Amino acid sequence: MVHFLTIGRLSRSIATTAKSATNKLQRNESILAVQAFGDSFLDTGNNNHIISITKCNFPPYGRDLVGRKPTGRFCNGKVISDLIAGALGVKELLPSYHDKNLQSKDLRTGLCFASGGSGYDPLSSKINRVIPLSDQVEFFREYKVKLKAVVGKERSETIIANSLFLISSGNNDILFSYFATRLRKLQYDVPTYTDLLATWASAFFRDLYKLGARKFAVLNTSPLGCLPFSRTIGGGIKRRCADDYNQAVQLFNAKLSAQLSSLSRELPQSTMVYVDLYSPLLDIILQPEKYG
Incomplete structure:
Protein backbone atom coordinates (compact mmCIF):
# COMPACT_ATOMS: atom_id res chain seq x y z
CA MET A 1 0.00 0.00 0.00
CA VAL A 2 1.12 3.61 -0.50
CA HIS A 3 0.25 6.52 1.79
CA PHE A 4 0.71 10.25 1.36
CA LEU A 5 1.80 12.24 4.39
CA THR A 6 2.67 15.87 4.93
CA ILE A 7 5.30 17.17 7.35
CA GLY A 8 4.15 20.58 8.54
CA ARG A 9 5.98 23.22 10.54
CA LEU A 10 9.20 21.25 10.18
CA SER A 11 10.74 19.74 13.29
CA ARG A 12 7.81 20.50 15.62
CA SER A 13 5.46 18.30 13.65
CA ILE A 14 7.90 15.73 12.29
CA ALA A 15 7.32 13.70 15.45
CA THR A 16 3.56 13.70 14.89
CA THR A 17 4.00 12.73 11.26
CA ALA A 18 6.35 9.90 12.19
CA LYS A 19 3.82 8.48 14.64
CA SER A 20 1.15 8.65 11.95
CA ALA A 21 3.47 6.82 9.57
CA THR A 22 4.08 4.17 12.21
CA ASN A 23 0.39 3.39 12.46
CA LYS A 24 0.20 2.86 8.71
CA LEU A 25 3.45 0.91 8.44
CA GLN A 26 2.89 -1.31 11.45
CA ARG A 27 1.94 -4.93 10.86
CA ASN A 28 2.41 -7.51 13.61
CA GLU A 29 5.17 -5.62 15.40
CA SER A 30 6.13 -2.04 16.12
CA ILE A 31 8.95 -0.38 14.23
CA ARG A 63 25.74 23.98 18.63
CA ASP A 64 22.20 23.03 19.74
CA LEU A 65 22.81 19.28 19.85
CA VAL A 66 23.47 17.33 23.04
CA GLY A 67 27.11 18.04 23.91
CA ARG A 68 27.09 21.15 21.69
CA LYS A 69 29.66 19.63 19.35
CA PRO A 70 29.66 19.21 15.56
CA THR A 71 28.96 15.58 14.64
CA GLY A 72 28.68 15.78 10.86
CA ARG A 73 24.96 16.52 10.88
CA PHE A 74 24.07 19.25 8.39
CA CYS A 75 22.17 21.16 11.07
CA ASN A 76 22.60 23.09 14.30
CA GLY A 77 20.85 20.22 16.11
CA LYS A 78 19.06 17.01 15.20
CA VAL A 79 18.31 16.09 11.59
CA ILE A 80 15.12 14.46 10.33
CA SER A 81 16.43 10.91 10.80
CA ASP A 82 17.07 11.66 14.50
CA LEU A 83 13.65 13.25 14.95
CA ILE A 84 11.80 10.35 13.39
CA ALA A 85 13.81 7.73 15.31
CA GLY A 86 12.97 9.62 18.49
CA ALA A 87 9.30 9.99 17.62
CA LEU A 88 9.05 6.25 17.03
CA GLY A 89 10.63 5.54 20.40
CA VAL A 90 13.55 3.75 18.75
CA LYS A 91 16.41 5.97 19.96
CA GLU A 92 17.14 9.65 20.53
CA LEU A 93 19.94 9.94 17.96
CA LEU A 94 20.52 7.75 14.91
CA PRO A 95 24.26 6.93 14.71
CA SER A 96 26.10 7.00 11.40
CA TYR A 97 27.39 3.71 10.04
CA HIS A 98 30.94 5.08 10.10
CA ASP A 99 30.77 6.41 13.66
CA LYS A 100 34.05 5.44 15.36
CA ASN A 101 32.23 5.02 18.67
CA LEU A 102 29.60 2.65 17.27
CA GLN A 103 28.72 -0.21 19.63
CA SER A 104 27.11 -3.56 18.95
CA LYS A 105 23.96 -2.47 20.81
CA ASP A 106 23.51 0.33 18.26
CA LEU A 107 23.04 -2.24 15.51
CA ARG A 108 19.79 -3.51 17.00
CA THR A 109 17.90 -0.27 16.42
CA GLY A 110 19.31 0.80 13.07
CA LEU A 111 21.90 3.14 11.60
CA CYS A 112 22.26 6.00 9.17
CA PHE A 113 23.94 5.26 5.83
CA ALA A 114 23.07 8.61 4.18
CA SER A 115 25.73 10.91 2.76
CA GLY A 116 25.22 14.64 2.30
CA GLY A 117 25.62 15.51 -1.37
CA SER A 118 24.53 12.17 -2.81
CA GLY A 119 21.55 11.50 -5.07
CA TYR A 120 19.64 9.00 -7.17
CA ASP A 121 21.82 10.12 -10.11
CA PRO A 122 25.31 8.54 -9.73
CA LEU A 123 26.79 11.77 -11.11
CA SER A 124 25.75 13.74 -8.01
CA SER A 125 27.98 11.79 -5.65
CA LYS A 126 30.88 12.12 -8.11
CA ILE A 127 30.47 15.89 -8.34
CA ASN A 128 30.33 16.25 -4.56
CA ARG A 129 32.83 13.44 -3.85
CA VAL A 130 30.55 11.71 -1.39
CA ILE A 131 29.13 8.23 -0.82
CA PRO A 132 26.84 7.11 -3.66
CA LEU A 133 23.63 5.19 -3.03
CA SER A 134 25.26 2.06 -4.47
CA ASP A 135 27.88 2.15 -1.72
CA GLN A 136 25.24 2.92 0.89
CA VAL A 137 23.52 -0.31 -0.14
CA GLU A 138 26.80 -2.20 0.21
CA PHE A 139 27.37 -0.75 3.67
CA PHE A 140 23.87 -1.89 4.60
CA ARG A 141 24.76 -5.37 3.35
CA GLU A 142 27.79 -5.30 5.68
CA TYR A 143 25.55 -4.09 8.50
CA LYS A 144 23.25 -7.09 8.04
CA VAL A 145 26.18 -9.45 8.53
CA LYS A 146 27.24 -7.62 11.70
CA LEU A 147 23.67 -7.58 13.03
CA LYS A 148 23.32 -11.32 12.45
CA ALA A 149 26.53 -11.92 14.39
CA VAL A 150 25.15 -9.92 17.35
CA VAL A 151 21.52 -11.13 17.57
CA GLY A 152 21.38 -14.28 15.44
CA LYS A 153 19.78 -15.03 12.06
CA GLU A 154 16.11 -15.17 13.07
CA ARG A 155 16.15 -12.02 15.17
CA SER A 156 18.17 -10.08 12.59
CA GLU A 157 15.60 -10.92 9.91
CA THR A 158 12.81 -9.78 12.21
CA ILE A 159 14.59 -6.48 12.88
CA ILE A 160 15.15 -5.81 9.17
CA ALA A 161 11.57 -6.69 8.25
CA ASN A 162 10.30 -4.33 10.94
CA SER A 163 12.70 -1.49 10.23
CA LEU A 164 11.56 1.82 8.82
CA PHE A 165 13.67 2.53 5.73
CA LEU A 166 13.84 6.30 5.62
CA ILE A 167 15.03 7.81 2.34
CA SER A 168 15.77 11.36 1.17
CA SER A 169 17.28 11.95 -2.25
CA GLY A 170 16.84 13.88 -5.50
CA ASN A 171 17.78 17.29 -4.12
CA ASN A 172 21.41 17.22 -5.23
CA ASP A 173 20.48 15.70 -8.58
CA ILE A 174 18.29 18.58 -9.64
CA LEU A 175 20.31 21.30 -7.91
CA PHE A 176 23.86 20.28 -8.80
CA SER A 177 23.89 17.67 -11.55
CA TYR A 178 21.23 19.44 -13.62
CA PHE A 179 21.16 23.16 -12.90
CA ALA A 180 24.41 24.15 -11.16
CA THR A 181 26.96 22.22 -13.21
CA ARG A 182 24.63 21.85 -16.23
CA LEU A 183 26.22 18.49 -17.05
CA ARG A 184 22.90 16.67 -17.29
CA LYS A 185 21.17 19.71 -18.78
CA LEU A 186 23.40 19.35 -21.84
CA GLN A 187 22.18 15.77 -22.24
CA TYR A 188 18.50 15.87 -21.30
CA ASP A 189 15.52 18.17 -21.06
CA VAL A 190 13.69 18.34 -17.73
CA PRO A 191 10.98 15.75 -18.54
CA THR A 192 13.56 13.22 -19.72
CA TYR A 193 15.88 13.80 -16.79
CA THR A 194 13.11 13.49 -14.21
CA ASP A 195 12.05 10.25 -15.91
CA LEU A 196 15.61 8.99 -15.40
CA LEU A 197 15.62 10.08 -11.78
CA ALA A 198 12.39 8.21 -11.12
CA THR A 199 13.84 5.11 -12.77
CA TRP A 200 17.04 5.31 -10.68
CA ALA A 201 14.94 5.83 -7.53
CA SER A 202 12.83 2.76 -8.30
CA ALA A 203 15.95 0.65 -8.85
CA PHE A 204 17.32 1.79 -5.49
CA PHE A 205 14.10 0.88 -3.67
CA ARG A 206 14.20 -2.54 -5.34
CA ASP A 207 17.78 -3.08 -4.16
CA LEU A 208 16.74 -2.40 -0.57
CA TYR A 209 13.69 -4.64 -0.95
CA LYS A 210 15.92 -7.52 -2.06
CA LEU A 211 17.90 -7.04 1.15
CA GLY A 212 14.79 -7.36 3.29
CA ALA A 213 13.32 -3.85 3.41
CA ARG A 214 9.52 -3.82 3.58
CA LYS A 215 8.52 -0.50 5.16
CA PHE A 216 9.59 2.59 3.24
CA ALA A 217 9.16 6.29 4.06
CA VAL A 218 10.41 8.37 1.15
CA LEU A 219 10.83 12.13 1.44
CA ASN A 220 10.08 14.04 -1.73
CA THR A 221 12.39 16.74 -3.07
CA SER A 222 12.19 20.19 -1.47
CA PRO A 223 11.56 23.58 -3.18
CA LEU A 224 15.12 23.99 -4.43
CA GLY A 225 14.25 27.12 -6.37
CA CYS A 226 13.88 28.98 -3.07
CA LEU A 227 17.40 28.29 -1.82
CA PRO A 228 19.64 31.40 -1.63
CA PHE A 229 21.86 29.92 -4.36
CA SER A 230 18.93 29.36 -6.71
CA ARG A 231 17.42 32.79 -6.01
CA THR A 232 20.76 34.44 -6.80
CA ILE A 233 21.29 32.52 -10.04
CA GLY A 234 17.75 32.31 -11.36
CA GLY A 235 15.53 34.58 -9.25
CA GLY A 236 16.06 37.84 -11.10
CA ILE A 237 16.87 41.23 -9.61
CA LYS A 238 14.46 40.69 -6.69
CA ARG A 239 15.87 37.23 -5.97
CA ARG A 240 12.50 35.51 -6.04
CA CYS A 241 12.24 31.72 -6.00
CA ALA A 242 13.52 30.34 -9.31
CA ASP A 243 10.46 28.91 -11.05
CA ASP A 244 12.37 26.57 -13.39
CA TYR A 245 14.03 24.83 -10.45
CA ASN A 246 10.76 24.35 -8.59
CA GLN A 247 8.92 23.21 -11.71
CA ALA A 248 11.55 20.51 -12.23
CA VAL A 249 11.15 19.45 -8.61
CA GLN A 250 7.35 19.29 -8.91
CA LEU A 251 7.62 17.14 -12.04
CA PHE A 252 10.03 14.74 -10.38
CA ASN A 253 7.95 14.53 -7.21
CA ALA A 254 4.89 13.53 -9.22
CA LYS A 255 6.88 10.77 -10.93
CA LEU A 256 8.38 9.64 -7.63
CA SER A 257 4.95 9.23 -6.03
CA ALA A 258 3.77 7.29 -9.10
CA GLN A 259 6.76 4.97 -8.83
CA LEU A 260 6.03 4.32 -5.17
CA SER A 261 2.39 3.51 -5.96
CA SER A 262 3.49 1.08 -8.66
CA LEU A 263 6.08 -0.62 -6.44
CA SER A 264 3.64 -0.99 -3.56
CA ARG A 265 1.41 -3.04 -5.86
CA GLU A 266 4.27 -5.02 -7.36
CA LEU A 267 6.41 -5.91 -4.32
CA PRO A 268 4.73 -8.35 -1.89
CA GLN A 269 4.27 -7.15 1.71
CA SER A 270 5.78 -3.76 0.96
CA THR A 271 4.38 -0.51 2.31
CA MET A 272 5.43 2.78 0.74
CA VAL A 273 4.89 6.12 2.50
CA TYR A 274 5.35 9.23 0.37
CA VAL A 275 6.34 12.10 2.69
CA ASP A 276 5.68 15.59 1.36
CA LEU A 277 8.34 18.09 2.41
CA TYR A 278 7.89 20.32 -0.61
CA SER A 279 4.49 21.83 0.19
CA PRO A 280 4.99 22.82 3.85
CA LEU A 281 8.51 24.12 3.21
CA LEU A 282 7.32 26.27 0.32
CA ASP A 283 4.45 27.59 2.42
CA ILE A 284 6.84 28.57 5.23
CA ILE A 285 9.11 30.33 2.74
CA LEU A 286 6.31 32.24 0.99
CA GLN A 287 4.20 32.98 4.08
CA PRO A 288 6.57 33.13 7.06
CA GLU A 289 4.17 35.27 9.11
CA LYS A 290 1.85 32.26 9.42
CA TYR A 291 4.53 30.45 11.38
CA GLY A 292 5.71 33.28 13.61
Whole structure:
Protein backbone atom coordinates (compact mmCIF):
# COMPACT_ATOMS: atom_id res chain seq x y z
CA MET A 1 0.00 0.00 0.00
CA VAL A 2 1.12 3.61 -0.50
CA HIS A 3 0.25 6.52 1.79
CA PHE A 4 0.71 10.25 1.36
CA LEU A 5 1.80 12.24 4.39
CA THR A 6 2.67 15.87 4.93
CA ILE A 7 5.30 17.17 7.35
CA GLY A 8 4.15 20.58 8.54
CA ARG A 9 5.98 23.22 10.54
CA LEU A 10 9.20 21.25 10.18
CA SER A 11 10.74 19.74 13.29
CA ARG A 12 7.81 20.50 15.62
CA SER A 13 5.46 18.30 13.65
CA ILE A 14 7.90 15.73 12.29
CA ALA A 15 7.32 13.70 15.45
CA THR A 16 3.56 13.70 14.89
CA THR A 17 4.00 12.73 11.26
CA ALA A 18 6.35 9.90 12.19
CA LYS A 19 3.82 8.48 14.64
CA SER A 20 1.15 8.65 11.95
CA ALA A 21 3.47 6.82 9.57
CA THR A 22 4.08 4.17 12.21
CA ASN A 23 0.39 3.39 12.46
CA LYS A 24 0.20 2.86 8.71
CA LEU A 25 3.45 0.91 8.44
CA GLN A 26 2.89 -1.31 11.45
CA ARG A 27 1.94 -4.93 10.86
CA ASN A 28 2.41 -7.51 13.61
CA GLU A 29 5.17 -5.62 15.40
CA SER A 30 6.13 -2.04 16.12
CA ILE A 31 8.95 -0.38 14.23
CA LEU A 32 12.07 -1.94 15.76
CA ALA A 33 14.74 0.08 13.95
CA VAL A 34 15.31 2.99 11.59
CA GLN A 35 17.64 2.67 8.60
CA ALA A 36 18.36 5.98 6.81
CA PHE A 37 19.67 6.44 3.27
CA GLY A 38 20.22 9.33 0.92
CA ASP A 39 21.45 12.89 1.43
CA SER A 40 22.10 15.65 3.97
CA PHE A 41 18.51 15.74 5.23
CA LEU A 42 19.30 12.46 6.99
CA ASP A 43 23.11 12.21 7.19
CA THR A 44 24.32 11.98 10.80
CA GLY A 45 28.06 11.95 10.12
CA ASN A 46 28.99 9.58 7.30
CA ASN A 47 30.96 12.25 5.42
CA ASN A 48 33.32 12.89 8.32
CA HIS A 49 35.82 10.25 7.21
CA ILE A 50 35.96 11.05 3.49
CA ILE A 51 37.85 13.66 1.48
CA SER A 52 35.14 16.07 0.33
CA ILE A 53 34.11 19.70 0.71
CA THR A 54 30.60 18.45 1.53
CA LYS A 55 31.24 18.19 5.26
CA CYS A 56 30.00 19.90 8.41
CA ASN A 57 32.01 18.43 11.28
CA PHE A 58 33.04 21.89 12.48
CA PRO A 59 31.38 24.79 14.36
CA PRO A 60 28.77 26.26 14.35
CA TYR A 61 27.18 22.95 13.29
CA GLY A 62 25.93 21.00 16.29
CA ARG A 63 25.74 23.98 18.63
CA ASP A 64 22.20 23.03 19.74
CA LEU A 65 22.81 19.28 19.85
CA VAL A 66 23.47 17.33 23.04
CA GLY A 67 27.11 18.04 23.91
CA ARG A 68 27.09 21.15 21.69
CA LYS A 69 29.66 19.63 19.35
CA PRO A 70 29.66 19.21 15.56
CA THR A 71 28.96 15.58 14.64
CA GLY A 72 28.68 15.78 10.86
CA ARG A 73 24.96 16.52 10.88
CA PHE A 74 24.07 19.25 8.39
CA CYS A 75 22.17 21.16 11.07
CA ASN A 76 22.60 23.09 14.30
CA GLY A 77 20.85 20.22 16.11
CA LYS A 78 19.06 17.01 15.20
CA VAL A 79 18.31 16.09 11.59
CA ILE A 80 15.12 14.46 10.33
CA SER A 81 16.43 10.91 10.80
CA ASP A 82 17.07 11.66 14.50
CA LEU A 83 13.65 13.25 14.95
CA ILE A 84 11.80 10.35 13.39
CA ALA A 85 13.81 7.73 15.31
CA GLY A 86 12.97 9.62 18.49
CA ALA A 87 9.30 9.99 17.62
CA LEU A 88 9.05 6.25 17.03
CA GLY A 89 10.63 5.54 20.40
CA VAL A 90 13.55 3.75 18.75
CA LYS A 91 16.41 5.97 19.96
CA GLU A 92 17.14 9.65 20.53
CA LEU A 93 19.94 9.94 17.96
CA LEU A 94 20.52 7.75 14.91
CA PRO A 95 24.26 6.93 14.71
CA SER A 96 26.10 7.00 11.40
CA TYR A 97 27.39 3.71 10.04
CA HIS A 98 30.94 5.08 10.10
CA ASP A 99 30.77 6.41 13.66
CA LYS A 100 34.05 5.44 15.36
CA ASN A 101 32.23 5.02 18.67
CA LEU A 102 29.60 2.65 17.27
CA GLN A 103 28.72 -0.21 19.63
CA SER A 104 27.11 -3.56 18.95
CA LYS A 105 23.96 -2.47 20.81
CA ASP A 106 23.51 0.33 18.26
CA LEU A 107 23.04 -2.24 15.51
CA ARG A 108 19.79 -3.51 17.00
CA THR A 109 17.90 -0.27 16.42
CA GLY A 110 19.31 0.80 13.07
CA LEU A 111 21.90 3.14 11.60
CA CYS A 112 22.26 6.00 9.17
CA PHE A 113 23.94 5.26 5.83
CA ALA A 114 23.07 8.61 4.18
CA SER A 115 25.73 10.91 2.76
CA GLY A 116 25.22 14.64 2.30
CA GLY A 117 25.62 15.51 -1.37
CA SER A 118 24.53 12.17 -2.81
CA GLY A 119 21.55 11.50 -5.07
CA TYR A 120 19.64 9.00 -7.17
CA ASP A 121 21.82 10.12 -10.11
CA PRO A 122 25.31 8.54 -9.73
CA LEU A 123 26.79 11.77 -11.11
CA SER A 124 25.75 13.74 -8.01
CA SER A 125 27.98 11.79 -5.65
CA LYS A 126 30.88 12.12 -8.11
CA ILE A 127 30.47 15.89 -8.34
CA ASN A 128 30.33 16.25 -4.56
CA ARG A 129 32.83 13.44 -3.85
CA VAL A 130 30.55 11.71 -1.39
CA ILE A 131 29.13 8.23 -0.82
CA PRO A 132 26.84 7.11 -3.66
CA LEU A 133 23.63 5.19 -3.03
CA SER A 134 25.26 2.06 -4.47
CA ASP A 135 27.88 2.15 -1.72
CA GLN A 136 25.24 2.92 0.89
CA VAL A 137 23.52 -0.31 -0.14
CA GLU A 138 26.80 -2.20 0.21
CA PHE A 139 27.37 -0.75 3.67
CA PHE A 140 23.87 -1.89 4.60
CA ARG A 141 24.76 -5.37 3.35
CA GLU A 142 27.79 -5.30 5.68
CA TYR A 143 25.55 -4.09 8.50
CA LYS A 144 23.25 -7.09 8.04
CA VAL A 145 26.18 -9.45 8.53
CA LYS A 146 27.24 -7.62 11.70
CA LEU A 147 23.67 -7.58 13.03
CA LYS A 148 23.32 -11.32 12.45
CA ALA A 149 26.53 -11.92 14.39
CA VAL A 150 25.15 -9.92 17.35
CA VAL A 151 21.52 -11.13 17.57
CA GLY A 152 21.38 -14.28 15.44
CA LYS A 153 19.78 -15.03 12.06
CA GLU A 154 16.11 -15.17 13.07
CA ARG A 155 16.15 -12.02 15.17
CA SER A 156 18.17 -10.08 12.59
CA GLU A 157 15.60 -10.92 9.91
CA THR A 158 12.81 -9.78 12.21
CA ILE A 159 14.59 -6.48 12.88
CA ILE A 160 15.15 -5.81 9.17
CA ALA A 161 11.57 -6.69 8.25
CA ASN A 162 10.30 -4.33 10.94
CA SER A 163 12.70 -1.49 10.23
CA LEU A 164 11.56 1.82 8.82
CA PHE A 165 13.67 2.53 5.73
CA LEU A 166 13.84 6.30 5.62
CA ILE A 167 15.03 7.81 2.34
CA SER A 168 15.77 11.36 1.17
CA SER A 169 17.28 11.95 -2.25
CA GLY A 170 16.84 13.88 -5.50
CA ASN A 171 17.78 17.29 -4.12
CA ASN A 172 21.41 17.22 -5.23
CA ASP A 173 20.48 15.70 -8.58
CA ILE A 174 18.29 18.58 -9.64
CA LEU A 175 20.31 21.30 -7.91
CA PHE A 176 23.86 20.28 -8.80
CA SER A 177 23.89 17.67 -11.55
CA TYR A 178 21.23 19.44 -13.62
CA PHE A 179 21.16 23.16 -12.90
CA ALA A 180 24.41 24.15 -11.16
CA THR A 181 26.96 22.22 -13.21
CA ARG A 182 24.63 21.85 -16.23
CA LEU A 183 26.22 18.49 -17.05
CA ARG A 184 22.90 16.67 -17.29
CA LYS A 185 21.17 19.71 -18.78
CA LEU A 186 23.40 19.35 -21.84
CA GLN A 187 22.18 15.77 -22.24
CA TYR A 188 18.50 15.87 -21.30
CA ASP A 189 15.52 18.17 -21.06
CA VAL A 190 13.69 18.34 -17.73
CA PRO A 191 10.98 15.75 -18.54
CA THR A 192 13.56 13.22 -19.72
CA TYR A 193 15.88 13.80 -16.79
CA THR A 194 13.11 13.49 -14.21
CA ASP A 195 12.05 10.25 -15.91
CA LEU A 196 15.61 8.99 -15.40
CA LEU A 197 15.62 10.08 -11.78
CA ALA A 198 12.39 8.21 -11.12
CA THR A 199 13.84 5.11 -12.77
CA TRP A 200 17.04 5.31 -10.68
CA ALA A 201 14.94 5.83 -7.53
CA SER A 202 12.83 2.76 -8.30
CA ALA A 203 15.95 0.65 -8.85
CA PHE A 204 17.32 1.79 -5.49
CA PHE A 205 14.10 0.88 -3.67
CA ARG A 206 14.20 -2.54 -5.34
CA ASP A 207 17.78 -3.08 -4.16
CA LEU A 208 16.74 -2.40 -0.57
CA TYR A 209 13.69 -4.64 -0.95
CA LYS A 210 15.92 -7.52 -2.06
CA LEU A 211 17.90 -7.04 1.15
CA GLY A 212 14.79 -7.36 3.29
CA ALA A 213 13.32 -3.85 3.41
CA ARG A 214 9.52 -3.82 3.58
CA LYS A 215 8.52 -0.50 5.16
CA PHE A 216 9.59 2.59 3.24
CA ALA A 217 9.16 6.29 4.06
CA VAL A 218 10.41 8.37 1.15
CA LEU A 219 10.83 12.13 1.44
CA ASN A 220 10.08 14.04 -1.73
CA THR A 221 12.39 16.74 -3.07
CA SER A 222 12.19 20.19 -1.47
CA PRO A 223 11.56 23.58 -3.18
CA LEU A 224 15.12 23.99 -4.43
CA GLY A 225 14.25 27.12 -6.37
CA CYS A 226 13.88 28.98 -3.07
CA LEU A 227 17.40 28.29 -1.82
CA PRO A 228 19.64 31.40 -1.63
CA PHE A 229 21.86 29.92 -4.36
CA SER A 230 18.93 29.36 -6.71
CA ARG A 231 17.42 32.79 -6.01
CA THR A 232 20.76 34.44 -6.80
CA ILE A 233 21.29 32.52 -10.04
CA GLY A 234 17.75 32.31 -11.36
CA GLY A 235 15.53 34.58 -9.25
CA GLY A 236 16.06 37.84 -11.10
CA ILE A 237 16.87 41.23 -9.61
CA LYS A 238 14.46 40.69 -6.69
CA ARG A 239 15.87 37.23 -5.97
CA ARG A 240 12.50 35.51 -6.04
CA CYS A 241 12.24 31.72 -6.00
CA ALA A 242 13.52 30.34 -9.31
CA ASP A 243 10.46 28.91 -11.05
CA ASP A 244 12.37 26.57 -13.39
CA TYR A 245 14.03 24.83 -10.45
CA ASN A 246 10.76 24.35 -8.59
CA GLN A 247 8.92 23.21 -11.71
CA ALA A 248 11.55 20.51 -12.23
CA VAL A 249 11.15 19.45 -8.61
CA GLN A 250 7.35 19.29 -8.91
CA LEU A 251 7.62 17.14 -12.04
CA PHE A 252 10.03 14.74 -10.38
CA ASN A 253 7.95 14.53 -7.21
CA ALA A 254 4.89 13.53 -9.22
CA LYS A 255 6.88 10.77 -10.93
CA LEU A 256 8.38 9.64 -7.63
CA SER A 257 4.95 9.23 -6.03
CA ALA A 258 3.77 7.29 -9.10
CA GLN A 259 6.76 4.97 -8.83
CA LEU A 260 6.03 4.32 -5.17
CA SER A 261 2.39 3.51 -5.96
CA SER A 262 3.49 1.08 -8.66
CA LEU A 263 6.08 -0.62 -6.44
CA SER A 264 3.64 -0.99 -3.56
CA ARG A 265 1.41 -3.04 -5.86
CA GLU A 266 4.27 -5.02 -7.36
CA LEU A 267 6.41 -5.91 -4.32
CA PRO A 268 4.73 -8.35 -1.89
CA GLN A 269 4.27 -7.15 1.71
CA SER A 270 5.78 -3.76 0.96
CA THR A 271 4.38 -0.51 2.31
CA MET A 272 5.43 2.78 0.74
CA VAL A 273 4.89 6.12 2.50
CA TYR A 274 5.35 9.23 0.37
CA VAL A 275 6.34 12.10 2.69
CA ASP A 276 5.68 15.59 1.36
CA LEU A 277 8.34 18.09 2.41
CA TYR A 278 7.89 20.32 -0.61
CA SER A 279 4.49 21.83 0.19
CA PRO A 280 4.99 22.82 3.85
CA LEU A 281 8.51 24.12 3.21
CA LEU A 282 7.32 26.27 0.32
CA ASP A 283 4.45 27.59 2.42
CA ILE A 284 6.84 28.57 5.23
CA ILE A 285 9.11 30.33 2.74
CA LEU A 286 6.31 32.24 0.99
CA GLN A 287 4.20 32.98 4.08
CA PRO A 288 6.57 33.13 7.06
CA GLU A 289 4.17 35.27 9.11
CA LYS A 290 1.85 32.26 9.42
CA TYR A 291 4.53 30.45 11.38
CA GLY A 292 5.71 33.28 13.61
